[in-house]
Amino acid sequence: MKFVDAHDHVVARVDVTGASEIEVMRGDLVALVHQASEGVEHVFGDAVRGLAQDDDGVTVAFENGPDRRFDLVVGADGLHSTVRRLAFGPEADFVQHGGHYFAFANADGTLGEDRWVTMLNRPGRMAGLYRSGNHAQAKAYFIFRSAPIAYDHRDVGAHKRLVRETFAHETGWRVPELLAAALDDPDFYFDALSQVRMDSWSAGRVILVGDAAWCASPPPGRAPNWRSSGHTGSPESWPPPAVTTGSPSRAFTTATAASSASGSRSART
């Protein structure tokens, strides 16, 4: 990892070689899981609109398809989870603003030095570039400090406008090239750095996992690494699985209590 000045002179380096991790892009992982899950029903182009649960199950209303009945609903729908909103309450009750916004996009592979992260820091702003071994394209990213901004998190045009306005006057290093590439990318990503904090990840027969339940902040990620109790650390230190019969709600409450007792709630900090 290296830090450069406006003239592309390296001002500092941090050696992170030797890390034992392999990077798999999210889209590649999704494709692999999709291929490996033959026999599982996948519904595309639809979304959950409503949840109504009783003692025997959950009736799920969809935006496009007919209502369906399930024993259990697992919300794995990310930081802005609809399942969380429907079963637990408004996003503002659980998502805490981290004081920064983050954009991430594809960039020309020739811009990025293989296996290097390079970044330019300015007060309140940062632009960076990285390319990891097996990917032809480089990744450009932009971070800026800001109090919460009101915008629609699905409005990519608004996201691009915010990043363009913030970095428009930055002419140092490769920022203009990176900005142009990012604004041209249909897969442009933008969001606030946020944390999800919840007292419980279950509400009856509805549970949350991943970023929906315990997003630590998007870029550091690792939310899916933590098993459904939100537990970190080695498997030996995990609490024993909670076993109950007849009531999913009781099982989830027992599991959460067991996790808390073993200190796993530190995953939330």
Ligand SMILES: Cc1cc2nc3c(=O)[nH]c(=O)nc-3n(C[C@H](O)[C@H](O)[C@H](O)COP(=O)(O)OP(=O)(O)OC[C@H]3O[C@@H](n4cnc5c(N)ncnc54)[C@H](O)[C@@H]3O)c2cc1C
């Ligand atoms: C730029 C960036 C870099 C990252 N780098 C790393 C990294 O290096 N290492 C790491 O461990 N983590 C990283 N993360 C974090 C990691 O990507 C997340 O923690 C992880 O993707 C969370 O997985 P998830 O399945 O819980 O949610 P998501 O991956 O967000 O998946 C949620 C899914 O639900 C779908 N969805 C949402 N709402 C609805 C709806 N209403 N109806 C239907 N579908 C819906 C979404 O389309 C999406 O497919 C990074 C994140 C970002 C943004």
